Amino acid sequence: xxxxxxxxVVWAVLLGVLLSGLAVMVGMDxxxxxxxxxxxxxxxxxxxxxxxxxxxxxxxxxxxxLGGGAxxxxxxxxxxxxxxxxxxxxxxxxxxxxxxxxxxxxxxKVDTKKWRGTWxxxxxxxxxxxxxxxxxxxxxxxxxxxxxxxxxxxxxxxxSFIFYLLNPFALLCGVMSLALSIQQGGTMLMLRxxxxxxxxxxxAAIIGGVVGVVLxxxxxxxxxxxxxxxxxxxxxxxxxxxxLSGQTxxxxxxxxxxxxxxYPILWVLPGLGVAGMLGAAVMNLAAKPVLAWWLGxxxxxxxxxxxxxxxxxxLMPSTTNPSQSLTVWNxxxxxxxxxxxxxxxxxxxxxxxxYTSWCFYVMRGKVKVEHxxxxxxxx
Amino acid sequence: xxxxxxxxxDLSRLQFALTALYHFIFVPLTLxxxxxxxxxxxxxxxxxKQIYKDMTQFxxxxxxxxxxxxxxxxxxxxxxxGTNWSMYSHFVxxxxxxxxxxxxxxxxxxxxxxIGLMFFGxxxxxKPGHLAVTYLTALGSNLSALWIxxxxxxxxxxxxxxxxxxxxxxxxxxxxxxxxxxxxxxxxVHTSIAGFVTGALFVMGISAFYILRRQxxxxxARSFRMAALFGVISSLAVVTLGDALGRLDYLVQPTxxxxxxxxxxxxxxxxxxxxxxxxxxxxPDQAAQTNLVEFGIPYVLDPLVAHSFSTNIPxxxxxxxxxxxxxxxxxxxxNALQAYGKDHGAAALATFKANESDMGYGFLAxxxxxxxxxxxxxxxxxxxxxxxxxxxxxxxxFVTFWSFRIMMILGFYFVGLFAFAAFxxxxxxxxxNPLLLKLCVWSIPxxxxxxxxxxxxxxxxRQPWSVYRWLPTFQAASSHSVGYMVxxxxxxxxxxxxxxxxxxxxMFKFARLGPQPHxxxxxxxxxxxxxxxxxx
Numbered sequence: 070x071x072x073x074x075x076x077x078v079v080w081a082v083l084l085g086v087l088l089s090g091l092a093v094m095v096g097m098d099x100x101x102x103x104x105x106x107x108x109x110x111x112x113x114x115x116x117x118x119x120x121x122x123x124x125x126x127x128x129x130x131x132x133x134x135l136g137g138g139a140x141x142x143x144x145x146x147x148x149x150x151x152x153x154x155x156x157x158x159x160x161x162x163x164x165x166x167x168x169x170x171x172x173x174x175x176x177x178k179v180d181t182k183k184w185r186g187t188w189x190x191x192x193x194x195x196x197x198x199x200x201x202x203x204x205x206x207x208x209x210x211x212x213x214x215x216x217x218x219x220x221x222x223x224x225x226x227x228x229s230f231i232f233y234l235l236n237p238f239a240l241l242c243g244v245m246s247l248a249l250s251i252q253q254g255g256t257m258l259m260l261r262x263x264x265x266x267x268x269x270x271x272x273a274a275i276i277g278g279v280v281g282v283v284l285x286x287x288x289x290x291x292x293x294x295x296x297x298x299x300x301x302x303x304x305x306x307x308x309x310x311x312x313l314s315g316q317t318x319x320x321x322x323x324x325x326x327x328x329x330x331x332y333p334i335l336w337v338l339p340g341l342g343v344a345g346m347l348g349a350a351v352m353n354l355a356a357k358p359v360l361a362w363w364l365g366x367x368x369x370x371x372x373x374x375x376x377x378x379x380x381x382x383x384l385m386p387s388t389t390n391p392s393q394s395l396t397v398w399n400x401x402x403x404x405x406x407x408x409x410x411x412x413x414x415x416x417x418x419x420x421x422x423x424y425t426s427w428c429f430y431v432m433r434g435k436v437k438v439e440h441x442x443x444x445x446x447x448x
Numbered sequence: 449x450x451x452x453x454x455x456x457x458d459l460s461r462l463q464f465a466l467t468a469l470y471h472f473i474f475v476p477l478t479l480x481x482x483x484x485x486x487x488x489x490x491x492x493x494x495x496x497k498q499i500y501k502d503m504t505q506f507x508x509x510x511x512x513x514x515x516x517x518x519x520x521x522x523x524x525x526x527x528x529x530g531t532n533w534s535m536y537s538h539f540v541x542x543x544x545x546x547x548x549x550x551x552x553x554x555x556x557x558x559x560x561x562x563i564g565l566m567f568f569g570x571x572x573x574x575k576p577g578h579l580a581v582t583y584l585t586a587l588g589s590n591l592s593a594l595w596i597x598x599x600x601x602x603x604x605x606x607x608x609x610x611x612x613x614x615x616x617x618x619x620x621x622x623x624x625x626x627x628x629x630x631x632x633x634x635x636x637v638h639t640s641i642a643g644f645v646t647g648a649l650f651v652m653g654i655s656a657f658y659i660l661r662r663q664x665x666x667x668x669a670r671s672f673r674m675a676a677l678f679g680v681i682s683s684l685a686v687v688t689l690g691d692a693l694g695r696l697d698y699l700v701q702p703t704x705x706x707x708x709x710x711x712x713x714x715x716x717x718x719x720x721x722x723x724x725x726x727x728x729x730x731x732p733d734q735a736a737q738t739n740l741v742e743f744g745i746p747y748v749l750d751p752l753v754a755h756s757f758s759t760n761i762p763x764x765x766x767x768x769x770x771x772x773x774x775x776x777x778x779x780x781x782x783n784a785l786q787a788y789g790k791d792h793g794a795a796a797l798a799t800f801k802a803n804e805s806d807m808g809y810g811f812l813a814x815x816x817x818x819x820x821x822x823x824x825x826x827x828x829x830x831x832x833x834x835x836x837x838x839x840x841x842x843x844x845x846f847v848t849f850w851s852f853r854i855m856m857i858l859g860f861y862f863v864g865l866f867a868f869a870a871f872x873x874x875x876x877x878x879x880x881n882p883l884l885l886k887l888c889v890w891s892i893p894x895x896x897x898x899x900x901x902x903x904x905x906x907x908x909x910r911q912p913w914s915v916y917r918w919l920p921t922f923q924a925a926s927s928h929s930v931g932y933m934v935x936x937x938x939x940x941x942x943x944x945x946x947x948x949x950x951x952x953x954x955m956f957k958f959a960r961l962g963p964q965p966h967x968x969x970x971x972x973x974x975x976x977x978x979x980x981x982x983x984x
């Protein structure tokens with residue numbers, strides 16, 4: 070296989086890794102934000118909840134920013150098209166995301182009920198809404214979006230945003246994503262929280278895991294009945310990347326299961342997803358949050374790679390002009406660019422993992438109500 | 449391909465400008481404060497004096513209030529290229545997205561991870577361990593600025609990429625050319641140091657407030673002195689680097705430098721280039737292509753801009769005329785490119801290659817083509833189209849001229865202010881100069897203002913291009929509806945107004961409150977002779 074094709078595939082896998090990192094790490098913080106008002110019954114408890122992820126939320130959030138940057142560089146046409154086509158939800162996502170850093174820093178700075186209560190709502194919105202949008206984006210992308218390109222590569226939108234806001238399959242994916250974030254966030258609260266936060270978080274985490282796994286399985290059956298997309302002519306994976314390349318694509322019901330039929334080994338991925346989510350719920354039931362956290366992460370990774378494997382090489386099919394669907398082959402960056410990006414990813418990812426782990430290690434241990442009250446640096 | 453609704457383009461530009469300017473209220477303070485905090489903590493670790501730890505923690509708290517909004521509004525910037533500038537993202541994503549991605553990997557991850565430890569790790573890390581964390585945060589935030597400005601440098605002076613007709617986009621071909629773009633490097637240092645000036649004046653101004661009120665005397669005196677010395681060096685450096693940037697603009701963006709100087713006629717139009725005046729005041733009239741009123745100092749322009757006494761600096765009128773032939777070639781390039789897209793024929797490719805370097809100018813002509821279709825331009829109507837498009841090749845002179853002047857005057861003001869402040873601080877005569885102290889307090893927001901006008905100079909001066917000479921701004925936007933834009937603009941306006949209100953409220957609250965008593969009255973602090981009796 071030629072080098073360019075290998076690079077495209079590597080970056081497709083790295084895209085999955087990034088989306089998984091985002092889901093696990095940002096999802097965890099989002100879950101904590103969603104749960105804040107429910108596991109913390111008074112202000113002291115809520116401050117404990119916030120301080121559990123206090124030292125980490127900013128670092129975790131970089132997965133989100135890096136996700137945007139990496140898609141921009143590695144799949145420029147995907148970035149250019151998807152962010153614009155989903156304009157209304159992307160803007161809603163941004164609005165809710167930018168509330169969060171401010172809420173963390175400002176909530177504890179003024180000691181009135183009204184001030185803190187307002188920021189608590191901000192945490193709920195900025196925790197739940199982005200996770201629903203994140204999942205729903207997967208659901209929408211799987212069904213295809215209405216867009217086409219002009220001769221110079223400018224995209225044109227062919228459908229209203231109502232379609233992708235109120236779309237049952239996408240909503241299912243959105244709720245599943247929210248449930249998994251609650252599982253991961255609840256588990257984190259068990260790791261560093263004490264009773265009564267521990268008990269409430271445990272209940273939420275178990276419910277999140279069970280809801281997640283049920284919706285994942287329902288989604289799996291549903292996919293057999295929705296339109297997937299398949300090539301109807303020859304494809305050259307090594308061709309210059311442009312959606313105007315002349316590929317021919319048609320919607321086919323159940324096409325998203327073709328890859329699994331062709332390569333049965335891929336069933337390992339949904340297997341990992343189910344095992345991870347279910348295993349995490351069981352471990353939370355058994356009060357083993359460390360194991361549950363890692364199993365929950367495996368559950369996320371399984372779910373995201375299940376989606377990726379079923380769509381590969383498609384990234385974002387077009388419903389109105391299927392032959393201009395975006396694929397790994399036609400939306401990627403140039404060979405030179407992908408090579409440099411890979412170099413930087415290989416050098417910096419291990420370093421990032423090292424210092425992130427060190428940071429969690431330094432801040433290990435239970436967060437207690439009295440610590441939070443004493444320490445003036447706490448949130 | 450139809451043109452995008454001009455009102456959508458204007459609203460997209462408005463939104464980008466507002467969100468970027470807003471983001472940049474907070475960024476300079478972050479850039480400067482991280483290094484000031486690191487400097488204070490260094491003194492703490494070396495001398496072991498508690499007061500320097502108090503300083504690090506108190507200024508760190510104010511820093512945190514500012515940092516949160518900087519991070520939040522930065523999210524908007526990373527996504528806005530995709531949400532509102534889709535053609536831009538498609539056209540240069542292969543080279544422009546890369547520095548943004550590397551920024552995430554190399555810098556932003558580092559800054560954001562270690563800032564958590566910087567705030568929460570005081571009791572869990574050794575002294576040198578915590579100091580290292582503070583330095584890594586400072587390094588991360590400034591490296592972040594480096595990669596962002598490398599990306600911006602590509603828009604100013606596109607290097608390290610070439611257009612690929614097979615993919616209809618610019619493709620990355622030289623990492624070194626991209627990274628070592630002189631524009632990017634000079635602008636990085638200029639911007640980072642402008643942040644240092646902002647941070648220094650912030651600390652100095654608030655300290656001056658305490659000194660005026662005879663509060664937290666030792667704390668304030670030491671903070672003031674450190675900030676003033678930091679400020680003297682930074683403000684001198686920022687002016688020097690600004691001069692270097694001006695010379696680079698003269699070399700690579702002649703239209704920007706002519707607009708900055710309000711230069712309609714060539715500088716040697718009056719007989720000698722050396723005698724051309726540097727304008728202190730002017731009211732540029734874009735339509736009449738002249739300055740209604742102008743007042744300047746002769747013999748300054750040429751040495752200032754070109755570092756020479758004999759070089760002609762081309763004026764806007766002749767630059768506009770020079771664009772004519774390029775627009776004609778650009779039209780040929782784009783028509784050939786469109787034909788090549790259909791048939792991949794060798795003839796079309798050859799025509800395109802012959803005119804490639806001017807293809808961006810072709811985009812400018814589309815507005816004025818019959819039915820906004822470039823292929824309908826014939827030798828008969830070409831001259832009329834070109835005459836109209838020529839006018840679009842120069843930026844808004846009034847905006848560029850005045851934003852540059854405001855920035856520059858403020859820059860020199862900072863040099864003076866820091867020099868006096870440092871002098872009186874070193875002589876321990878601050879308390880006898882209440883006027884200077886008041887000036888320091890009232891000057892706190894001015895560096896931010898200078899930074900904002902610097903950004904306007906750089907970006908407004910680059911117009912009509914989003915990527916200089918390759919892609920005009922009005923072609924770069926996403927083809928949204930006006931309704932979409934109204935929705936997002938209203939949302940940003942509401943949210944950002946609430947944020948700034950909350951931030952100013954907290955900033956004033958905690959600055960007035962000052963360092964907490966148990967911090968300021970720390971026993972190990974050896975009082976400086978002059979401030980032997982603390983006020984509290």
